[in-house]
Amino acid sequence: MTGFSADWLALREPFDRAAREAAAAAFDLPGLAVRWRGGGATLGVLDLACGTGANLRELAPRLGGAQRWRLVDHDPRLLAALPGALAAWAAAQGFTVRTQGDRLRVEGPGWRADVEAVHLDLAGGLAALPLAGVGLITASALLDLVSGAWLDALLSRACAAKAALLFALTVDGRIDWRPKREADEMVRRLFEAHQRGDKGFGPALGSRAVAVAADRLLALGGQLRRAASDWHIDGRQGAQAQAMLAALVEGSAAAAREQDPGAAGAVAAWAAERRQLLARTTLCIGHAELLADWP
Numbered sequence: 001m002t003g004f005s006a007d008w009l010a011l012r013e014p015f016d017r018a019a020r021e022a023a024a025a026a027f028d029l030p031g032l033a034v035r036w037r038g039g040g041a042t043l044g045v046l047d048l049a050c051g052t053g054a055n056l057r058e059l060a061p062r063l064g065g066a067q068r069w070r071l072v073d074h075d076p077r078l079l080a081a082l083p084g085a086l087a088a089w090a091a092a093q094g095f096t097v098r099t100q101g102d103r104l105r106v107e108g109p110g111w112r113a114d115v116e117a118v119h120l121d122l123a124g125g126l127a128a129l130p131l132a133g134v135g136l137i138t139a140s141a142l143l144d145l146v147s148g149a150w151l152d153a154l155l156s157r158a159c160a161a162k163a164a165l166l167f168a169l170t171v172d173g174r175i176d177w178r179p180k181r182e183a184d185e186m187v188r189r190l191f192e193a194h195q196r197g198d199k200g201f202g203p204a205l206g207s208r209a210v211a212v213a214a215d216r217l218l219a220l221g222g223q224l225r226r227a228a229s230d231w232h233i234d235g236r237q238g239a240q241a242q243a244m245l246a247a248l249v250e251g252s253a254a255a256a257r258e259q260d261p262g263a264a265g266a267v268a269a270w271a272a273e274r275r276q277l278l279a280r281t282t283l284c285i286g287h288a289e290l291l292a293d294w295p
C-alpha cells in the first residue's frame with residue numbers, strides 16, 4: 001500500500017470529516033493558533049502527506065486568521081489534483097480561490113490561506129522539510145504508515161523548531177463490524193499485521209502509532225491532548241456508505257490475503273459474505289487525533 005488514489009481519498013473524506021468534527025471540541029484550535037503564530041501575523045502550517053488537501057479543508061476554517069500552508073506529498077498525481085479539489089470545496093462552501101503564480105489563496109469568513117504544494121519524498125529523510133516560519137506541523141492519515149525511527153526524527157525536528165504537531169485520523173486497531181461474523185477477528189488480525197509492514201518508511205507503527213508518538217512526545221517535554229475520531233459507517237444510510245464499506249471489505253481482504261496467502265480461501269469466503277451484507281452493515285473503525293505543544 002504505497003499508492004493512494006484520489007478516488008479513495010475522495011470516498012473517505014466525508015467519513016473523515018464527520019469523525020474529526022466529533023473530535024473538534026477537544027481542541028481550541030483558534031486559541032492555540034494565536035499562540036502558534038508566535039506574535040507573527042501569519043500562521044505557518046506544514047501538512048505532511050497531504051494527498052489532495054483534505055487536512056487543509058478540515059483545519060483552515062477552524063484555525064482562523066491569516067495562514068500560509070505548505071502541502072507536501074510524493075505523489076505527483078495527487079498534487080496535480082490538489083488545486084481542483086480545493087476549488088471544488090471552496091465553491092461548495094462559498095469561499096473564494098485566487099491563483100497567484102504557482103500558489104493559491106483561499107479565503108473564507110475570518111480566515112485566509114496561501115497554499116503552496118511541495119513535491120517531496122518524506123521517506124527519503126527530513127533534511128529538506130521546509131520548516132522555516134512553521135508554527136504547526138500536521139498530517140492526517142499518515143502516522144500509522146511510518147516507522148518508529150522516522151517518527152523520532154520528525155519529533156526531534158519539531159521539538160527543535162518549537163512547532164506544534166497535530167496528527168489526525170490515526171488508526172488505533174479497533175474494528176467493529178455489525179452484524180458480526182466469525183471470521184471478522186481472523187481478518188482483523190491479518191489486516192493489523194499487514195499494517196505493520198513497510199509502507200516506504202521502514203516497519204510501520206500501525207495501530208501502535210498514537211501510543212508510541214505520545215510516549216516519545218512526553219519524553220521530549222511535549223504537552224498532549226488526544227481525542228477519538230472514529231469512523232462510523234452505516235450501510236443503511238445509502239449508496240455512499242455502502243461504497244465506503246465495499247472499499248473497506250476489498251481493502252481488508254487484499255491486505256489479509258497478502259499477509260497470509262494460506263488464508264486466501266477463508267478470506268474470500270469472508271469477503272463474499274460481507275458483500276452480501278453491505279446494506280445492513282454498520283462498521284466502526286477506531287481512530288485518534290493527537291495534538292502536541294511545547295511549554
Ligand SMILES: C[S@@+](CC[C@H](N)C(=O)[O-])C[C@H]1O[C@@H](n2cnc3c(N)ncnc32)[C@H](O)[C@@H]1O
Binds near residue numbers: 048051073124141200
Ligand atoms: C492515507 S493518505 C492521506 C492523504 C491526506 N492526508 C488525507 O487525509 O486525505 C496517505 C498519503 O501519504 C502520502 N505518502 C505516502 N508515502 C509518502 C512519502 N514517502 N512521501 C510523501 N508522501 C507520502 C500518499 O501519497 C498519500 O497522499
